[in-house]
Amino acid sequence: QVRLVESGGGLVQAGGSLRLSCTASGSIDRVNTMGWYRQGPGNEREFVASLTSGGNTNYADYVKGRFTMSRDNAKNTAYLQMNSLRPEDTAVYYCYSHVRTMFSITNDFWGQGTQVTVSS
Numbered sequence: 001q002v003r004l005v006e007s008g009g010g011l012v013q014a015g016g017s018l019r020l021s022c023t024a025s026g027s028i029d030r031v032n033t034m035g036w037y038r039q040g041p042g043n044e045r046e047f048v049a050s051l052t053s054g055g056n057t058n059y060a061d062y063v064k065g066r067f068t069m070s071r072d073n074a075k076n077t078a079y080l081q082m083n084s085l086r087p088e089d090t091a092v093y094y095c096y097s098h099v100r101t102m103f104s105i106t107n108d109f110w111g112q113g114t115q116v117t118v119s120s
Helices: none
Strands: 002-007 010-013 018-026 028-039 046-051 057-059 067-072 077-082 091-101 106-110 114-119
Touching: 002 091, 002 106, 018 028, 018 091, 018 114, 028 067, 028 077, 046 067, 046 077, 057 067, 077 091
Parallel strands: 010 114
Antiparallel strands: 002 018, 018 077, 028 046, 028 091, 046 057, 067 077, 091 106, 091 114
16 A cells, blocks of 8 residues: 655745645555645645656646745655745645556555645
């Protein structure tokens, strides 16, 4: 089985920064794309950012220029550096990873989510 664990969420004032981390562990053969989604109060889950194992990034328009995603492939860990945070960034942030397991099964796995709250 594959497990994703996020950390780094918390409470921050508008204009502040947070850095989220997500580590994949378990029966992993290869971690392909890693990324982040978020779900704010009363909203549907929405895409935030993704990063392929080859280094290609993709960002939602509402975070471009403020959020930066990186990863350490050796540690199967992804990071989301969030700067210039706004109250509308308040959400539960979920990490996901497209993984090929040691059993040659490829699937998307999700973390449990980490709360980010931005006060005005």
